[in-house]
Amino acid sequence: MPEGGSGATGRPGRGPVPHGHVTLSDVARFAGVSAQSVSNALNNPGRVAPETRERILAAVEQLGYRPNRSARALRNQRSRLIGVRVEPSRDDRAALLLDQFLHALAESAAATGCHLILCQADGEAEEIAAYRELLSTTSVDAFVLTGAHAGDARVAALRELRVPFATFGRSWDGDDDLAWADVDGRHGLHAATTHVAAQGHRRIAHVGWPGESETGRDRRSGWQQACTELGLDDGLHASVADDFDQGRAAAHRLLDLVDPATAFTCASDTLALGVMRALAERGLAAGRDVAVTGFDNSPGAALTTPGLTSLRQPLEQVAHDLVAAIEDLLQGSAAPRQTLLQPELVVRESSLRGPTRSTTSPSPTPTEETP
Template sequence: MAEKVTIATVAAYAQVSRQTVSNVLNSPHIVRDETRRRVEEAIATLGYRANQAARQMRTGRSHLLAVRIEPTRDGINGSVLDRFLHGMTFAAAAAGYRVMLYTADDDRDEIKTFDNLLASYDLDGFVLTGTDHGDVRTRWLAERDVPFVTFGRPWDAPERHSWVDVDNAAGTAQATRRLIETGHRRIAFVGWPAGSGVGDDRRDGWQRTMKAYDLDPTGLDRGAPDGIAQGADCARDLLTTPDPPTAFVCVSDSLALGALQAAGGRKAVTGFDDTPVAQAIGLTSVSQPLADAAARCIDLLIHHLDGAPTGTHQVLLQPSLVVRTTA
């Protein structure tokens, strides 16, 4: 490999001082046009690229963002994070930032990792996914003025930090509406147990839509932890009631798959997340605009970093229903 090209090499080549080269890169407007062009030419000729470590040491900015990669909880939802990560990496690169991964066993462990990453790598910011009620991580970061954006609303105090989220309720509402429009009247909801922000939001969308069409949702609501077997159980339970449902709006593709199996394909079913499983078996599912969400997260975070650090921003994106064969 050729010997290292530093700012001094460029300066010597363009016959200016190091600082002038630095100014061309960071504050071009204070350099005379002719000088600026000469320096830019030298940079191009020598193939100079600024050394991030040296820059970081002086400025305290690493141009590194971090995001947690989870151990694919139950498998079926793994590809969601996958697509999100790709979107993040792509958007970050376009803005001159890079994405670093970290793992953590739980929230407490994650905070310890924050501390480590900030102290030894001088990370510029974090993107958190999957927030929940009373999230300790956001509090820790906010108290230390560490820039961060969450993908997922803070369910307690929505205005305290920047976030990007998908309008979950609108997703289930759309699914419910379609079922109603295709003739269904008894539409059940197979969700998670009450208490999770996302789950309750999705339940809301179904419930409100039912009421908007003068349909009574009473007795058509079930809750279970995520899983195929659980979905099947809920569906079977609902099918044995006096006036059984003809369609199931499910909070996840896992539960939807279970419901589909229990109903033997004779009932309409919709899932949520548009996972590969849904694509594979033809399950109608609500699709989140993940690449878009990731890009908006990066936008907000970099806005915090580069621009004015005042104020927070919130972005709510609309999901879309991918209609396949099950509804």
């Protein structure tokens, strides 16, 4: 039964206002309750009567009390460190996306009193070795994995080591015990395809990744579903590596057809920019002549001429949900947190019919379509 605490009918301010550093005991005296009641209100709210917890939280706010996270970590045997792998330095859009995600993850971790500890590895085996090294030399509480895929050896390794972890990317093996956060690429490509169809396009192609990519298959399925619903040909597609030149070559092939594509939805901004280069080489303008959409809303998407319509991944929310999932696991939650988030379609000139810009200035504030 929730406790009432001493002085349960009082109000904040009945005790003396402390000077200097405010302690938990100061809050207790000020609110007229026990120190244990204050601790429970902050850490186990279900054990405190609602009116008492409300009074304690008001006292915490009024006094500006901040819990000593270092002391809490010692009591709970926790380091508040989350390990995450970074890839070797690369100058491409995938690296920029990972960098944005790491910044978001660091901010979300800091909001819970945690910090990231980074390790570098070239491949999966090296990544597992790096995690083992961190566990043997550092008191790491948990890990965040990126690039989840079917048969992921990292998942098996961390389970064997009995360390909590969550993945950026869902389980492609149907693992219900895995904690993850992911972005719904199927939904995003469905929205992009529906958007260009609304511009009057009937020959909508998809330039995506090879079949072994689960994420690529997921994105392509959204395009296929939209084509089926709209009664359009779903045979206009190319599967290539995530490479500018391969996107360019794929576009040329699809434009050389007797009945060529008049719109392209792409699995990444890298491929979309390759498609736009192919259009320019043929004297065609993205948007005015052929619609183009990308995925990731990379920093360069707004700087192209014309601006590239792209799907923005909610990386801040992904990071928040992954940290929350880890907190749940560390507190002994039996049900892993799993969240699938929808990307936003950021519409720019590359998918809109009409005159295109002839300058290299950034496009104005884009509109965001809700599918």
